[in-house]
Amino acid sequence: MQLEREGIFLEDTACFYLAEISMALGHLHQKGIIYRDLKPENIMLRNNGHVKLTDFGLCKESIHDGTVTHTFCGTIEYMAPEILMRSGHNRAVDWWSLGALMYDMLTGAAPFTAENRKKTIDKILKGKLNLPPYLTQEARDLLKKLLRRNASTRMGAGPRDALDVQGHSFFRHMNWDDLLAFKVEPPFKPFLQSADDVSQFDSKFTSQTPVDSPDDSTLSESANQVFLFLSLKHLQH
Structure with a gap:
């Protein structure tokens, strides 16, 4: 929403x-998580104003050096070519996504977009990376490498x-120790009236009727018996 509001971000x-996100990704990778x-x-x-990564539904655990996984997942505009090709992928997919996010x-x-899913995939796999002339040399170089x-x-x-x-x-100007200690001043702080103020969320989400996620796990018969036993004991007391 902030990116939509601003249109584009200044490089600073x-x-x-990107620095905070890179630290989050590095931490996940150290734990063997893509x-x-x-x-x-x-x-x-x-x-x-500091970053918080959310939605770990597509994470893959226990991926350490030399391991690859083949699941097709994610939002294609930010998806690495090797996921789209289903050729096996490792933590390098997160660095491609960081590059796509940086470009955005x-x-x-996003760097590769088209009018439909198939054409977008073709562009990600074969399209030329067009870098606007207003980007600094450092930004252009990092985008090419990611x-x-x-x-x-x-x-x-x-x-x-x-x-x-x-x-x-x-x-080059980032002090990583200060960043980790939350000592670097964020460029934007959301203006909140209270701790549960949701005005910064898009109303298309906040106007939805909240629905509980269906619980597809059925208790085993033995677990049911234990539950009944404990309930009866509780009633007796």
């Missing part, structure tokens, strides 16, 4: 958000993971 603003669903809708801003922040649109179709040569794909991305000159 994008740098702050995030796989990096897109604007899944990046929340806390009341203090700085230009107002949006490499060959996952093994993509920035962040090596054993140093997030450290390689964070070492790029685009982040």
Whole structure:
């Protein structure tokens, strides 16, 4: 919503958000988790303006060096070519998505889009990366390195993971220790009336009728018996 409101972000603003997201991705990767669903809708801003990644429904756990997974998932505009090709993928997919997100922040649109799903996929797999002339040299260089179709040569794909991305000159002014300690001032703080103020959310979400998620797990007979036993004991007391 903030990106929509602004149209595009200045590079300093994008740098702050991308830096915080890179730290979150690096942390997940250290835990053997690929995030796989990096897109604007899944990046929340806390009341203090710092980033919070949400929606871990597409995460893949236990992916350490040398392991690949083949699930087709995510929003295609931000999806790495190797997911679309179903050729097996690892944590490098998150760095492609960071590149796609960076492009969106700085230009107002994802790097490869078309009028339908099939044409969008074709563009992601084969289209030319067009970089607007107003981008700085550092931004252009990082985008090219994150949006490499060959996952093994993509920035962040090596054993140093997030450290390689964070070492790029685009982040040359970032103090990473201060960032981790929340000492870097966010570029924007949501204006909230109270802790449960939802005015910053799009009304298409807040106007929906809340519905409980269906519980598809059925209790086993033995669990049912235990539950009945405990209920009876509770009644007796």
